[in-house]
Amino acid sequence: MLNRKIQPASYDINEINFITPTIHQFKNNIPLYIFEGGDEEIIKIDFLFDAGNYYSDKFLIPVITNAMLREGAGDYNSEQIAEILEFYGASVRLTTNRDIAIAGLTFLSKHYEKILPVFEKIIKEPNFPEKELKIELNNRKQDFLIENKKTRFVAQKKFLELLFGKTHPYGNYAELSDFDEITNEQLKNFFKNNYNSKSCKIFIAGKFNSEVLKFIEKLFGDSLWGLNTEKNIIKFPIQSDINKIHTEKWDGSVQSSVRIGTLCFNRLHPDYYKFQFINVLLGGYFGSRLMKNIRENKGYTYGIYSSLVSFLNGGYFMIGSEIGSQYCNDAIDEIKKEIANLYMLDTNNDEIKMVKNYMIGQIMRSFDGMLNTSETYQTIIPYSLNEKYFY
Template sequence: MLNRTVAPKIIDPVQFDIKLPATKKYKLANGIEVFALDMGSEDTLMVNWVFSAGNWFENKKAVASATNYLLKNGTSKRNAFEINEHFEYYGSYLNRSCYNETAEITLHTLSKHINELLPVVAELVQDAVFPQEELDIYIQNSQQRLKVNLQKGEFVAGRLIDAYLFGEKHPYGTYNELGDYAAVQREDVVKFYNEYYKEGRCVIFVAGKLPIDIIDTLEKYFGQLPLKPRMGGAEVIQHPIQPADQKKYEVLNDPNGVQSAIRIARPFPNRHHPDFQKVMVLNNVFGGFFGSRLMGNIREEKGYTYGIYSYLLNFTSTSGWMVSTEAGRDVTAETIKEIYYEMEQLRDEPIDEEELSMSRNSMIGSILGDLDGPFQVIGRWKSMILNNVDEHYFDRSVQIIKTITAEELQELAKKYLVPEEFYELVVI
């Protein structure tokens, strides 16, 4: 019998033996890969179609995002209202998202309704008609949303820092202006749809309590479509990186603003570089969680900001290392000074064991949270698959978190936390 007078033994997360639940891989008749994870006790299901259809592939600004958004706004059989009503009738949710390399359709539903919903998703992939009136509404709404966002310093900072790192013409650095939306024509959208959706490259992820015939059902509705496997994605089109020559910028966005948006960033290799996973640990110490050095110094001690974080950009082709915060206009210079001070400290002195242990436990705890449920687990798999890393990448990451030394982290800091390599942007 459990003795409740004795406290249970406390075990640090780093002592846990963490394993990523396995997925099963299938191929449909047309070569489309399906990664399936049968996990969970609730009768819920997520199906995620990932197309090589991000802005990496567009020849005209805003076309990729417009195409992705308007997929749900009409086919030859149903108008936008009827499509939305169909998914709502079954208590499901269909979302669209457009990123740099990829664009997605994601369905959340009860498992028992999948046969009523998959045919309609297939209809969107093969028979979207993009009514002119829906495109006009999209353009109007996008322009209005952009006008509002351009008044926000943090939004402007996010646009500009990526442009400085990668170049305004690179898919990672480009940003839309009001005129770019107005220039989108229906024929642009239809052409992009035909090439990158109807006959595009696709991979499917499915997770939850899977029906026993889920692969046969996907084969029925998607295996016979003129889709192609995901191989030959973003790497088939090359975009040269053209970073800005200048390293420091200050932009006045609101003359009466009392707060500035600060972005300090440098280019960084992608996940295939041997230092990437190790730098994730260094980043966590630097600014990756609430107990980080940046947070302790600039938020807790100085009170310059409500929050400050550093992170590696989630891009496939290449990456970047970013520090992001908003601070009072009167303490902007001091905030930047303290960011560089923390870089210097990491270069000059090894991290003590207590701080490193706290950072390790934070990272392992975060991973445990990411594995809490089938949708989170398949998200981990999707990230690895789309970044073309093998199934051992997860295990290596956990092992590095548990074993990397303070000396190794100091060497990485000397190599990468070099102020001269960072772009510095302040938007007031």
């Protein structure tokens, strides 16, 4: 009988066997990254396009273009697409970041012949109808107005402007007036120039057979689709402010938002993972030094964190927190002290072991199952990295 008064034995993880994808090149040169496995009859397929904010001088255009893909495509209107997805138990995921736009579909394996042709229309032939566009813009405008009343949202926006400059795509954000200026012609032009077989990568994960892969190649890989001209990649100048500290402090507000950081290298730099270790040690998990000092010892905040953010053409390091307004200056002083302490490398073996175990645990969770593994590779494949990145 199990004695619950005795703590179970724990063991160090000395080796992780990473799952690696099978890579298939379609006739039109689209790479297909295959993660086959699992017990559930589920397939998740993701299309990655070079269509993030970096490719437009207006923050909203890439975001709205991606969000509108499912609002009418080919001969289907938005209601018909929604009904088909609901009937077959499928879901579409549309996300945009600074570099990449993702269109994903999750569905039951047995319905692939029914659902994939509809998704093909979503990927290749979106209509961007005026009615749905107005609804999308109005909803996002209301969300923007709500978020703009939060110090953390405004602080993040102004902090990235300090780092990259307001005109840089990594420092650019939407303004209220932008929501009234977006037209479906702008979206159609952006889609035409950025959604095509040349700028596409496909990831498929789950339980499927060779017939599914053949069907996907028939729909997406037999020939070129979209406008496949060479992109003119612009290298935007960074206009970084000397001051890398921003405090968003409003009259009458109990809490203020603090952001401290600097420009940094991305995943391609040989020291990136070493810096990630320092980041976790400083503020990357609940037991970090910043949490112990600023939250537990001083009581200035409920939470404080640090993060290392990688873009394809740059990156940054940031410390952020929502702090009692009367403690902002004291908290900033303590943050500076913790950063200075890193130079002394005043670490003990227990602290190092804790951080290493935490990071190993995070890696193991990111490779837990084929669907998670596929998403993890989507963060490194755009950099032309492979599983060796995690060693």
